[in-house]
Amino acid sequence: MMPFPSPTAALAPHLPSPGFADPVRDAQRCFRKVLAAISYPGRLQDMRGLLSIAPGPLHPAAAALCLALFDLDTPVWLGRSVDTPDVRQFLSFHCGCPVAAQPGEAAFAVLSAEEATALMEAFHVGTPEYPDRAATLLIQTSALAGGPAAEIAGPGIPGSQAIEAAGLTPEFWARRGAINALFPTGLDMILIDAQRIAGLPRTVRIER
Amino acid sequence: MYVAVKGGEKAIDNAHALLAEERRGDPAVPELSIAQIKEQMTLAVDRVMSEGSLYDADLAALALKQARGDAVEAIFLLRAYRTTLPRFAASLPVDTAKMTINRRISATFKDLPGGQVLGPTFDYTHRLLDFSLMADAAEAPRAAAAPADDAAMPRVVDILNHEGLIEADSAPADAEPGDLTREPLTFPAGRDLRLQNLARGDEGFVLALAYSSQRGFGNNHPFAGEIRLGGVEVEIVPEELGFPIVIGEAELTECHMITQFTGSKTQPPQFTRGYGLTFGRNERKAMAMAIVDRSLRAGEFDEERRFPAQDEEFVLGHSDNVEASGFLQHLKLPHYVDFQGELVNVRALRAEAETVR
Amino acid sequence: MTRCTASDDAANAAARQGWMRLFALSDAAALEAALPGGLADEVRVLRAPEVGLVMVRGRTGGGGAPFNLGEMPVARCSVALADGTVGHAYVAGRDRAKARAAAILDALMQRPEARAELERTLIAPLSAALAARRQAAAEKTAATRVDFFTMVRGD
Numbered sequence: 047m048m049p050f051p052s053p054t055a056a057l058a059p060h061l062p063s064p065g066f067a068d069p070v071r072d073a074q075r076c077f078r079k080v081l082a083a084i085s086y087p088g089r090l091q092d093m094r095g096l097l098s099i100a101p102g103p104l105h106p107a108a109a110a111l112c113l114a115l116f117d118l119d120t121p122v123w124l125g126r127s128v129d130t131p132d133v134r135q136f137l138s139f140h141c142g143c144p145v146a147a148q149p150g151e152a153a154f155a156v157l158s159a160e161e162a163t164a165l166m167e168a169f170h171v172g173t174p175e176y177p178d179r180a181a182t183l184l185i186q187t188s189a190l191a192g193g194p195a196a197e198i199a200g201p202g203i204p205g206s207q208a209i210e211a212a213g214l215t216p217e218f219w220a221r222r223g224a225i226n227a228l229f230p231t232g233l234d235m236i237l238i239d240a241q242r243i244a245g246l247p248r249t250v251r252i253e254r
Numbered sequence: 255m256y257v258a259v260k261g262g263e264k265a266i267d268n269a270h271a272l273l274a275e276e277r278r279g280d281p282a283v284p285e286l287s288i289a290q291i292k293e294q295m296t297l298a299v300d301r302v303m304s305e306g307s308l309y310d311a312d313l314a315a316l317a318l319k320q321a322r323g324d325a326v327e328a329i330f331l332l333r334a335y336r337t338t339l340p341r342f343a344a345s346l347p348v349d350t351a352k353m354t355i356n357r358r359i360s361a362t363f364k365d366l367p368g369g370q371v372l373g374p375t376f377d378y379t380h381r382l383l384d385f386s387l388m389a390d391a392a393e394a395p396r397a398a399a400a401p402a403d404d405a406a407m408p409r410v411v412d413i414l415n416h417e418g419l420i421e422a423d424s425a426p427a428d429a430e431p432g433d434l435t436r437e438p439l440t441f442p443a444g445r446d447l448r449l450q451n452l453a454r455g456d457e458g459f460v461l462a463l464a465y466s467s468q469r470g471f472g473n474n475h476p477f478a479g480e481i482r483l484g485g486v487e488v489e490i491v492p493e494e495l496g497f498p499i500v501i502g503e504a505e506l507t508e509c510h511m512i513t514q515f516t517g518s519k520t521q522p523p524q525f526t527r528g529y530g531l532t533f534g535r536n537e538r539k540a541m542a543m544a545i546v547d548r549s550l551r552a553g554e555f556d557e558e559r560r561f562p563a564q565d566e567e568f569v570l571g572h573s574d575n576v577e578a579s580g581f582l583q584h585l586k587l588p589h590y591v592d593f594q595g596e597l598v599n600v601r602a603l604r605a606e607a608e609t610v611r
Numbered sequence: 612m613t614r615c616t617a618s619d620d621a622a623n624a625a626a627r628q629g630w631m632r633l634f635a636l637s638d639a640a641a642l643e644a645a646l647p648g649g650l651a652d653e654v655r656v657l658r659a660p661e662v663g664l665v666m667v668r669g670r671t672g673g674g675g676a677p678f679n680l681g682e683m684p685v686a687r688c689s690v691a692l693a694d695g696t697v698g699h700a701y702v703a704g705r706d707r708a709k710a711r712a713a714a715i716l717d718a719l720m721q722r723p724e725a726r727a728e729l730e731r732t733l734i735a736p737l738s739a740a741l742a743a744r745r746q747a748a749a750e751k752t753a754a755t756r757v758d759f760f761t762m763v764r765g766d
Contacts, residue, residue, distance in 0.1 A: 061691055062494075062657060069661040118341050119436060138493050139689075140658060142342060307681035309667065310705070336682055342663040342701070347670045347677040354745060356752055364759060372755040400756070402749035409673050423675035431668065431678045445671055446678035453680050487632070488667055488683060494699060497624045500632035501685050502703020504667060531669045533681055 062139040063101040063132065065113050072096055076114035083236060083245030088198050088207035090190055090242045101132035108156060108186050108238045109136065115182075116141035116154060123149045125157025125165075128186065149181075156184045159213030162235070166221050169233060177230035180248070187212045190239045197253035198246075206253050209244065211237045219252045226251075277322045291315035300505075300534025301325055305575065306332030307435075307454045309504050309533050326456075326575045333576055343490040346498055350508045350531070351409050353484035360410045361478040362512060368407035373483060375537075410480035411510050411527060420479075420512065420525045441567050448550050448570060449543075453532055455573030457539045463549070463563040464542035471561040472549045476528065479510040483535055507536050511544035518556040526555065630720050630734060631713070635702045637737045639709035645733040646712055647719075654715055657697065658689035660707035686710035692718050 066072035079091045093107035100109035108128075116122055122137060123146040133156075137143055146152040149168035157165070162185045172180035187193070193212035196219065199205070214237075226232035232248030278285065292299055292315040302314040306329040313332060321327035357373025360366055372378075411420055431446040439447065452460060467474040485505050489498040509530035517523035528548025530540035549563040562568050572578060634642055664682040671678055687701045688710040698718025700710045716733070719725040 061695065061697060064655075064657055065659065067656075067659055069659050118343070142493070304681070308664075309681060309683040309703075312705075313684075336664060339684065340661075340663045341682070342665055342685060342687060344666040344679070345668050345683075347668040348680075350669070350673050354748070356748070357755075370757040370759075371752055372757065373752055374755075397751040398754040399747075399750035400754040402746065402753040411672075412674065423670070423672040429676060431676065433666070433679050435679075446676060449669070449671060449678045450680070487636075488665065488703065490665055490701060492699065492701060494689070495624075495627075497628060499628055499635070499701060501635050501665060501701045502683065503636060504683060504703075506669075506680075508673065510673065527672055529672045531673075531680060533667075 062135045063099060063109070065140040066097065066110075069113075072110075073114040076110050079243060080111065080114065080236065080245070083243050084202075084234065084247050085245070086202050087200060087245050087247055087250045088203065088209045090244050092241065093243055094241045101136040102130040103128050103186075104133055104136070104156070105186055105238055105240045107241050107243055108184060111184055111236065111238065111243065112137060112156065113140055115184075116143040118142045118144075120153040121146035121151050123152035123155040123157070123169075123181075125155065125161035127158040127161060128156050152181050153179075154182050154184060156186065159185050159187050159211070159215075159218065159237075163213075163215060163218040163221060166225060166233065171225060171228070171231040171233055174231060177232070180231060180233055183233055183235045184238060185211075185235055186238050187214075188239065190237055190242050190244055198250045199253050200247075200250040202247075203250070209237075209246075211239075211244065222246075223252065277320070286319060288312060288315045288319065291318055297535055298323070298325065300536055301457060301539070302328045302332060304533040304536050304539065305329045305454055305456065306336075307533075308332045308336045311534075326579050330576050330579070343492065345501075346489045346491065348486040348488060348504070348506070350482065350486060350506065351407075351412070353407070353482060353486050353506070353508075355407050355482060355484040356505075357483040358407055358480070359478075359482075360480045363410055363479075366410055367413060368405045407482070409482075409510070411512070418524075421515075421527050439570060441570075442553075443566060443570060445547070445551070448566065449529065449531070449547060451570045451573055452530070452543045452546055455543075456575035456578070457536070457542070459573050459575070459578075460546055461538060461542040463569060464545035466561065467545055467549045467563040472563040474513055474545060474549055474563075476511040476513045476545050476548065478541065479512040479527070481507070481509045481537060481541065483507045483537065505534055507532050507534065507540040509537070509540040509544040511541070511548055513548050515555055521555065526551070627717070627720070631700070631717060633734060633737050633741065634700065634713040634716060636741055639706050639712065641733070641737060641740075642709060642712040642716060645729065646715055647725075650715065653693045655691045655693075656688070657691050658687065660686060660688040660710045662686050662705045662707060665701075665703075688714040690714045690718055692722075694722075696721050 076093070076096050079093060083089070083091045093110055096110040097106045097113070100106040104112070116137065121144045124133065134145060137145070149155065149165055150170055152169060155169060162183055169181040169183065170179065172178060189212045191210050193210045194214055196209050196214065197206045198209055199207070222233070226248045229248065234248050235246040237244045237246060292311050295315070295318065298318055299311050299314045302317055302325060303309055303311060306314060306317070313335060314328065317328035317331040321331060355368070355371060357375060358368065358371045360370065364370070415422070432444060432450070434447055434450055439451070443451070466472065468476070483505070485503045487500045487503050489500050491498045511528040511530070512525045513528065515524055515526045526548065528544040528546070528551070530543030530547065532540045532543065546563055546569060550566055550569060552559045552564040557564070559565060662684055665685045667680045667683050668677045669680045670676065683703055684705050685701050685703050686705060686707050686709060688707070689697065689699045690711070691697050696718045698714040698716065698721070700713035700717055702710050702713055716729065720729055
């Protein structure tokens, strides 16, 4: 017997999964995590305590990022791995963000490492005048440890930083490198597992 | 060489403390409450809401208090505040024909369905200082009342256009209007962006442009077709509901200006319209906005663009008092290095000129 | 299991629009006072009370294409009751407690037995207060209506 009823148990299936308990402060805490992740690329940021449950295939950490980052003005591309009615309802209900029909229209994308690898070139990388208009990819992985080992370097990293996210294949790094070669345009990425995130901004290069 | 300058923190802290003390004024005089400002400085509050582009009378009153009554500073505060909030939705376009009327006049048509209703107006006052307001009022003034019928108050320009002599509204499009708070303004701007810009624009600037147009710097001899002031209900359609709901009420001022148009190769002679709409009670602003709106439509009517009020880039680029004030006031920031450079330059030029002489 | 027809949906939506409008246009105190006691355990927050903005739109010339006039703060909240009934609220202003109260009341109004009670204790007085407020304003405005009388030119 469970000591407490599951938080979702009492909810009818058509109800959206709950958002932050304190929308403003929790979104700010989550944003600080993103800021730290982007400032110190590859360093794992603990996302526990922000959101305990998430809809469908979204990790709680990914759902928290959605709540903090998405709004009416940010079209979001959903990879097939996360595109479920529950996720769409959650995004529409809490964020009000439109779902992009094409990757190129998206300000953000939520997708798996495999999908990111396959689709990367389809996203908007910004323009030399407005590099900030590039899409940001939120990449869900099964784990941020134990995957293929890589060393990254660049601004925010003293020396080099190990990264072991699942699903980041040599092909992923090669395609990413080609896109970001045209700095200042490029793609910023946030790697996510169940309760942690790591930043992979466009300024970071792979060492090996 | 670039020299970074630091310092002055103590002076800045003390300057802010001095500002706070001076804002409060003589402590022997009771402090103003937000409610007092909201209730008794209503038109200042309305101007701040209108140009601050945020319909919140309490915050506008707070901004005025904090800004010591400086409208532009208060508008800046409100604009800064709004950037901290997420946008949930855009409303359905408000229906000003369904306004609960507080004032409604027309200078072009005397007998209107619904009648001419003066409402609370400064018009017909003698502009003599009322010294009785210097004393504590014995009792609150009371307005007269008369039986109110539920007569509809359709928009004047709509009901009196049987002959087709007045330009009709463009068909209601469902097109998503541009939003200059989201995308930087580019030219040519559509009428949607022009109206948004003018609605936020500085009242003094818009008034001066309208005045210039009236005086001949622009092809405009307008009639006040209708001015109305009152409340409209604001509706949104939340996606989770799928039907429109009223979220509140906003007091608006609307003005239709009617201008004679002699016709062009493609259009018959008719009366054309300029449109003004603002938050709150801002009659002067709404009227000026309507005139400038019409001036900016010169291109639509094959009118030659010769004057400032007809020049979109000039008008829209300079109407915003927060931007204007910011660019002006940045001149107070240290320009020591720039100035040093110019100083060297001028000395060199002068030395050169003296050698030649 | 109940089945809803399209006309039931329309009627329900219309009724719901009515009370949601009334909540938005009424004082927070009246809404909070109307919340039944002991409800706290039953209310699950789906979307915690939050303040945001609604961009208010007008129409060019009053009846033409839409344009953005300016923004209005709005507080929203969504709750679910234990039986799964969901209540939503969007109320102009920055009063999160009002949004929460309105969302709970929106959910209660969808329950027939609670609705009958609330119609009497809350909806009727709120409607009357709103009508009275508007009537008083309309009467003052009406006193400023101009009665023209045509001057007959004698010759």
